[in-house]
Amino acid sequence: MSTLLSVENLSKHYTVKSGLFAPMRQLDALTDINLTVEAGETLAIVGESGCGKTTLGRCIINAQPSSGGRVVYHPKAGGDVELTALNKRQIKPWRQDIRMIFQDPMSSLNPNMRVFDIVAEPLRIHKVCKGRELEDRVVSTLAKVGIPADAVGRYPHAFSGGQRQRIGIARALVLDPKLVIADEAVSALDVSIQAQVLNLLEDLKAEFGLTYIFISHDLGVVNYIADRVVVMYLGHVVENAPTEMLFERPRHPYAEVLLEALPIADPTRRKGRKTEVRGEIPYLGNRPVGCPFHTRCKYAQDRCRTEKPALRPINGTAQEAACHFAETLELKGAYEDAPVTGTYA
Amino acid sequence: MALDTLDQMATRPKARAVRESQLGLMWRRFKRHKLALVSLWIVTGFYLVALLAEFIAPLDPSAYNPRYTYAPPQGIHFVSTDADGRWNFGPYVYGYKTEIDPVALRRTFVIDEETKIPVQLFVESKPYMLAGVIPMSVKLFGVTEPRAPLYVLGADRLGRDLLSRLIHGTRISLSIGLAGVTLSLFFGIIIGGFSGYYGGWFDSAVMRVIEFIRSMPTIPLWLGLAAAMPKDWSALQTYFAITLILSLIGWTELARVVRGRFLSLRTEDFVTAAQLDGASDWRIITRHMVPSFMSHIIAAATLAVPGMILAETALSFLGLGLQAPIVSWGTLLQDAQNIRTLATAPWLLVPGICVVIVILSLNFFGDGLRDAADPHGR
DSSP, rough: OOOEEEEEEEEEEEEHHHHHHSOOOEEEEEEEEEEEEEOOOOEEOOOOTTTTHHHHHHHHHSOOOSSEEEEEOOOOOOOOOOOGGOHHHGGGGGGGGEEEEOOTTTTOOOOOSSSHHHHHHHHHHHOOOOOHHHHHHHHHHHHTTTTTTTTTSSSSGGGGGHHHHHHHHHHHHOOOOOOEEEESSTTSOOOHHHHHHHHHHHHHHHHHHOOOEESSSSSHHHHOSSSSSEEEEETTEEEEEEHHHHHOOOOHHHHHHHHSSSSOOOOGOOOOOOOOOOOOOOOGGOSSSTTTTTTTTOOOOOOHHHHHOOOESSSSSOOEEOTTTTTOOOOOOTTTTTOOOOOOO | OOOHHHHHHHHHHTTTHSSSHHHHHHHHHTTTTTHHHHHHHHHHHHHHHTHHHHHHOOOOOOTTOGTTTTTTOEEEEEEEOOOOOTTTEEEEEEEEEEOOOTTTEEEEEEEEEEEEEEEEEEEEEEEEEEETTTEEEEEEEEEOOOTTOOOOBBBBBTTHHHHHHHHHHHHHHHHHHHHHHHHHHHHHHHHHHHHHHHHHHHHHHHHHHHHHHSSHHHHHHHHHHHSOOOOOOOOHHHHHHHHHHHHHHHHHHHHHHHHHHHHHHTTTTHHHHHHHHHHHHHHIIIIIIIIHHHHHHHHHHHHHHHHHHHHHHHHHHTTTTTTTOOHHHHHHTTTTTTTHHHHHOOOGGGGHHHHHHHHHHHHHHHHHHHHOOOOOOO
């Protein structure tokens, strides 16, 4: 496998002013993010709301400027492209390779455009083709996601949520991309429709040789679709591991808490109340010193309050975690008492 | 195969029903608002009158006749009984006779029910240009007898026909509303659009300017500007100057509406999607953003028209807007300024009734449009 995209020391901060005379404050939405995406894999980014996963996705695709670090795209043809250094015109050709699927199918399709024009828009902007060829390409892409040819003249309001999301997928795929960033692509959908869309994404990945960055807060979905999982907390990557290893034995206490929060569909196996994570996610402008998670971690010790742990490989495996005690802590995985595989199969 | 289907869809009339456009949906919602629908017809009627003023007005609005000063309204009657008690159908008006007030020795006109002057449709008249472009020599209605009086709504101080003046005034007053709003819309969309799409310091600056302009009392501002107009300007120049003065305030409201729509749309996912498609700003604005708020803008503009009409009326009424040879509702109401005239010739207030009807109708129509344009409304 070759690396398709690498994120190096990426950071993003916002400056906010709470009042007219209040001092400027800096909010660190992303701090020193390092990760790589291999060609052909599905990389999931998980974390609770506000942890920066959507910001990361938007910074990677350059929908908003990052404050530091680099995002480098490695096209198959060779020649690395530093996406973060490009201006609007320079990045345009690469927009064909890296596409996005949005969370809310209600707001991501222009209500004033017919489905045909919505899907044709990227082709027209990039002047890929026109006329008959364009029509054929749009209709066949829509057919791949299960939208029949006689519906292409309708407006988005005539479709259900699942259908709209599939139209959004068609819009992302019509340019024949290499990397697709799916930002909470299924979380606005009903569970039954989620399964349908996830299976569609899997099929399309196999058919077009796609690579996915799958941003989600739903570990059940992530377990089903992802090859590797990046766990984020407060703008940091706290764990980066192959899906099975993470679910088997997480190495970061935050990952453990996330896994524990997975609902178990079988009442007989439910063991009392779940342990809740203590406290609230800290305000970004007032981030704790030391390990970002120490305010809520039940294993926290003095060292965690002063020294910030770096992301490092655990015992030489593919599993990386940012915890001082990653090797020694006996953290609970999800497989032992609640196999989550096969939920959507 | 794909193409066949597309071609079929274009030609097959049945598919139309399924593919209802945003405008079609809007019209369906609008139709449910009965008051707005009635208002739409009233407004359309008034604008039709304004467009066809020369054809509909029976007389020349500036033709005076000192024999009939303050002649009361004749009204149009349709059924008459002749000497044998039989009914005759056909429009006619009564003539006038003069009475001398024994105390004040003042001459007054009273309706003379003995004389009947028939009114005919499509009568020959002196040649004129309809709306300044189409040469015509037929009026909608009039009298054929030479020198017979026709004052359906009465006459003014100089014996001019109020109805004809009202019809010509409708043209000026309604068009100044439209012209003012068009001008405001032009400035509003450009300034508000820039402000909302790019945001930042430009947005803050524009908003502060708008707040400043809106904090000024409008009537004194207009008075000052109108007073600064050179007296030797032609009627047309004055007309455009007044339009400009009115839209000086008017654009602020529309700029705010446009800015608000831009701000809320800028964060919509479909706009982000277009940005990520690599679309240019121009394409995003014209293809993705403007179509989705055009209906709101039209509704807001419609609601701004009555304000313009009222402002023109107020300025002209005070003698600072349009000046005498131009006939507008405001200049017509100037005649109704003193109480003695009103006591003897109350029909001079009819332009005021027109103002009320048109303003109310435009407001109801605008409300209906706004409700119909709101996708979240019921």
